[in-house]
Amino acid sequence: MQAGTSSGFAFCLFSATFLFLLSISTYSLDLNKFINMSVDIRLAKSRVVGLDVYHGDDPGNIVTPGDIITADTGFMRGHGTYMSEDCLHSSVAGMVERVNKLVSVRPLKTRYNGEIGDVVIGRIIEVSQKKWRVETHSRMDSILMLSSVNLPGGELRRRSEEDEKMMRNYLKEGDLISAEVQNVMSDGCLSLHTRSLKYGKLGQGTLVKVSPSLVLRRKTHFHNLPVGASIILGNNGYIWICPTEHVEAGETGGYETNLQPVSRSEREAIARLRNCVLALADQNVLLFDTSILYTFEASQKYAVKDILKPEVILEVVDLVQQRLELEGS
Amino acid sequence: MAGMELLSDQGFRTDGRKPNELRRIRFKKGVFKQADGSAYLEQGNTKVLAAVYGPHEIRGSKGKALHDKLLINCQYSMATFSTQDRKRRPRGDRKSQEMTMHLKQTFNAVVLTELFPKVQLDIYVEVLQSDGGNYCASVNAATLALIDAGIPMKDYVIACSGSFVKDTPIVDINHLEESTAGAEIIVAVLPRFDQIVFIEMNSRLHEDHLSRVMDQVMNGCKDIFNILNQQVKDELCKKAAIDKLVDAG
Numbered sequence: 001m002q003a004g005t006s007s008g009f010a011f012c013l014f015s016a017t018f019l020f021l022l023s024i025s026t027y028s029l030d031l032n033k034f035i036n037m038s039v040d041i042r043l044a045k046s047r048v049v050g051l052d053v054y055h056g057d058d059p060g061n062i063v064t065p066g067d068i069i070t071a072d073t074g075f076m077r078g079h080g081t082y083m084s085e086d087c088l089h090s091s092v093a094g095m096v097e098r099v100n101k102l103v104s105v106r107p108l109k110t111r112y113n114g115e116i117g118d119v120v121i122g123r124i125i126e127v128s129q130k131k132w133r134v135e136t137h138s139r140m141d142s143i144l145m146l147s148s149v150n151l152p153g154g155e156l157r158r159r160s161e162e163d164e165k166m167m168r169n170y171l172k173e174g175d176l177i178s179a180e181v182q183n184v185m186s187d188g189c190l191s192l193h194t195r196s197l198k199y200g201k202l203g204q205g206t207l208v209k210v211s212p213s214l215v216l217r218r219k220t221h222f223h224n225l226p227v228g229a230s231i232i233l234g235n236n237g238y239i240w241i242c243p244t245e246h247v248e249a250g251e252t253g254g255y256e257t258n259l260q261p262v263s264r265s266e267r268e269a270i271a272r273l274r275n276c277v278l279a280l281a282d283q284n285v286l287l288f289d290t291s292i293l294y295t296f297e298a299s300q301k302y303a304v305k306d307i308l309k310p311e312v313i314l315e316v317v318d319l320v321q322q323r324l325e326l327e328g329s
Numbered sequence: 330m331a332g333m334e335l336l337s338d339q340g341f342r343t344d345g346r347k348p349n350e351l352r353r354i355r356f357k358k359g360v361f362k363q364a365d366g367s368a369y370l371e372q373g374n375t376k377v378l379a380a381v382y383g384p385h386e387i388r389g390s391k392g393k394a395l396h397d398k399l400l401i402n403c404q405y406s407m408a409t410f411s412t413q414d415r416k417r418r419p420r421g422d423r424k425s426q427e428m429t430m431h432l433k434q435t436f437n438a439v440v441l442t443e444l445f446p447k448v449q450l451d452i453y454v455e456v457l458q459s460d461g462g463n464y465c466a467s468v469n470a471a472t473l474a475l476i477d478a479g480i481p482m483k484d485y486v487i488a489c490s491g492s493f494v495k496d497t498p499i500v501d502i503n504h505l506e507e508s509t510a511g512a513e514i515i516v517a518v519l520p521r522f523d524q525i526v527f528i529e530m531n532s533r534l535h536e537d538h539l540s541r542v543m544d545q546v547m548n549g550c551k552d553i554f555n556i557l558n559q560q561v562k563d564e565l566c567k568k569a570a571i572d573k574l575v576d577a578g
Contacts, residue, residue, distance in 0.1 A: 062565045066484030066521040091481035107479030139384040
């Protein structure tokens with residue numbers, strides 16, 4: 001959208017085309033032909049609603065709050081359920097999942113529920129005594145203890161008072177970090193650690209926020225994609241896309257940010273990846289390295305800025321889903 | 330009452346509805362990207378937006394935190410252009426404050442608050458167009474927003490209003506009926522448990538008529554519940570169908 005300079009004109013044009021469309025009732029694809037400027041307008045009626053794969057069949061495991069899941073008392077109460085009058089009820093809207101005797105309901109959208117070992121991306125919001133507070137889209141702020149970070153000088157370094165005073169030099173408010181969940185406290189607060197060289201402060205790149213349920217749990221969440229960029233898929237729904245590092249940042253412990261200029265081709269790859277991730281998230285497709293790479297490849301025929309147009313999203317994601325389906329069978 | 334028959338001899342109301350008929354209900358969940366959950370709901374000409382943020386860390390003074398359960402924070406407001414005469418309503422408006430309190434009570438009764446100790450949940454409700462039944466539309470919209478946010482609840486909370494005209498109970502009353510008919514009863518229920526979480530009556534109604542009006546209003550709640558639940562389920566089924574594709578892949 002470059003309507004900034006000529007928004008008034010765009011508005012006139014819009015109303016004119018609107019009337020025109022009313023008379024011959026065409027769709028927005030024709031609209032693009034008539035507008036030879038970079039304003040992209042579509043009518044409400046031509047809005048695309050999503051992939052049409054639903055044929056009215058009830059999969060049978062869909063529940064809404066208050067639904068009785070089972071009256072059998074032999075089951076264990078998992079997340080998203082509660083007991084009342086000897087029946088197991090659902091407390092959220094979603095799909096019932098059964099693991100042996102444990103019944104739980106997974107809602108479509110939630111805040112991030114941390115589990116030990118998860119890779120997360122977070123933003124430092126406060127530096128306090130011996131710890132940092134980190135925002136990770138969890139229901140409470142997460143905590144990164146000074147004792148659970150790698151300081152320059154290796155594992156056996158003692159954390160002195162000097163280190164405490166230096167905390168803001170390592171990580172300050174607003175910094176982004178990648179970390180692993182070390183522990184989940186009883187109240188749901190997460191304690192993080194960065195005791196590995198792959199974790200630590202993030203430098204230049206793009207952060208994309210999606211729903212945590214869209215990130216597929218995998219063995220690895222760090223991927224060096226063959227398109228010239230790296231991606232970190234945080235389990236908390238924060239996704240970091242950055243240029244691939246060629247030199248190991250070993251000695252600094254990861255607290256020095258690489259401020260070398262990023263080449264145009266890399267920036268373009270990053271921007272394209274970002275839009276691909278957003279497109280997949282828009283259509284509720286699970287995010288993992290393969291789905292993102294396929295989207296990247298399917299989007300090649302469009303300019304980066306066009307990927308997020310509704311009809312392009314639909315076409316690209318549809319191609320990806322077909323390909324995933326093909327490879328799966 | 331010449332020209333102002335709330336219920337005609339043929340048994341129709343001023344807007345052409347039958348006494349037990351609801352206004353058209355339409356809604357859309359997930360209208361905001363930024364909020365954890367949101368919903369836009371229309372009940373006839375009453376239009377409401379609800380947004381839910383949280384559960385998140387307590388904002389402001391930490392002293393407000395409850396050590397054993399979730400703190401629910403509500404804010405009800407009416408847009409300047411929502412009523413017939415344009416009126417600027419600052420947040421401190423008495424009517425809004427009362428409504429805020431009522432909403433807070435209602436949702437405290439239904440959200441499983443003990444699951445989230447020491448954190449806070451914000452529910453913001455804005456009335457965009459007001460044509461009677463503001464509380465009802467607000468409760469219904471907020472319920473949908475909570476479902477969208479995946480907040481655990483005991484059941485849906487559904488609110489409906491009713492009145493009594495010409496010896497007939499009427500449901501889901503609009504602004505005209507609200508201002509000219511006698512008593513107005515507002516009820517919020519848990520439809521699957523038949524429990525009442527909130528009830529309010531303005532002005533007087535004869536005791537003999539009360540149970541009839543209540544029955545009608547409860548039926549109205551059930552009807553609204555069925556409409557909302559059906560659409561929520563349909564949307565979930567659609568999502569499940571897409572998920573199945575990915576699982577295969």
